[in-house]
Amino acid sequence: xxxxxxxxxxxxxxxxxxxxxxxxxxxxxxxxxxxxxxxxxxxxxxxxxxxxxxxxxxxxxxxxxxxxxxxxxxxxxxxxxxxxxxxxxxxxxxxxxxxxxxxxxxxxxxxxxxxxxxxxxxxxxxxxxxxxxxxxxxxxxxxxxxxxxxxxxxxxxxxxxxxxxxxxxxxxxxxxxxxxxxxxxxxxxxxxxxxxxxxxxxxxxxxxxxxxxxxxxxxxxxxxxxxxxxxxxxxxxxxxxxxxxxxxxxxxxxxxxxxxxxxxxxxxxxxxxxxxxxxxxxxxxxxxxxxxxxxxxxxxxxxxxxxxxxxxxxxxxxxxxxxx
Numbered sequence: 001x002x003x004x005x006x007x008x009x010x011x012x013x014x015x016x017x018x019x020x021x022x023x024x025x026x027x028x029x030x031x032x033x034x035x036x037x038x039x040x041x042x043x044x045x046x047x048x049x050x051x052x053x054x055x056x057x058x059x060x061x062x063x064x065x066x067x068x069x070x071x072x073x074x075x076x077x078x079x080x081x082x083x084x085x086x087x088x089x090x091x092x093x094x095x096x097x098x099x100x101x102x103x104x105x106x107x108x109x110x111x112x113x114x115x116x117x118x119x120x121x122x123x124x125x126x127x128x129x130x131x132x133x134x135x136x137x138x139x140x141x142x143x144x145x146x147x148x149x150x151x152x153x154x155x156x157x158x159x160x161x162x163x164x165x166x167x168x169x170x171x172x173x174x175x176x177x178x179x180x181x182x183x184x185x186x187x188x189x190x191x192x193x194x195x196x197x198x199x200x201x202x203x204x205x206x207x208x209x210x211x212x213x214x215x216x217x218x219x220x221x222x223x224x225x226x227x228x229x230x231x232x233x234x235x236x237x238x239x240x241x242x243x244x245x246x247x248x249x250x251x252x253x254x255x256x257x258x259x260x261x262x263x264x265x266x267x268x269x270x271x272x273x274x275x276x277x278x279x280x281x282x283x284x285x286x287x288x289x290x291x292x293x294x295x296x297x298x299x300x301x302x303x304x305x306x307x308x309x310x311x312x313x314x315x316x317x318x319x320x321x322x323x324x
Contacts, residue, residue, distance in 0.1 A: 010047055155244065297319070
């Protein structure tokens, strides 16, 4: 099968012909239809996530069709594969409903070969039926941008005035969910990025402006999707007393020193780590009710290096999706 392979950090992915993976007990083999590109893939490529299996087939927002029936899925059934690929099921985190924190967890496209390929093999307990009404390309970003974004939004509680910092793949999905829930969305982008600001307003944000500047009014919560540490003190300045700042990324540049007064007033600063299967089931049931509409730009799988470069530049409105 054709696949794009990472041999070492900061080296271009290479196109390779690999043996077709074979499903073992509890696994299903998938014919990959689409795989969305995630900023986590870029962190792996750049060596900021330091322990990937190598060589590695990246990609963890996979839509595919089951090649042979397993215990949960029929042959030909369309399923989605997210970042969380396996947990031990027995540790204190797994036993308390926090499998996202499992110390032995394995992640798709990091510990396990992923979806920058024509085929892949996955643990069928960690994949999910794709809701009707979504084409393969449009469904792929739901599987990480959507899932992690949704978990991030949940940690904002019942906040009405939500600031979203970094308006990329996750934000363009979660903006729609937040507006559907009756919240008011304020979008924060790079200085002068009028195209992204217009995109946010199109999706229901009521204001869009400079990420390091003040909002037009005090926020109840802020969601940070851009991997930029200096946004943390900016977001803390923007939220009122008792407000929350939730960092939704897996990696972020260093947070600069800041005065305690930014956190004082019972403000909360927290991170989001991975996802649970319950998150996936809940969000994939919600998405068609909103309905979430993803904006995608397709690339052939052999163009993965170009897609990653474009992601680094921040030139996408929505998400890049690779097609085998």
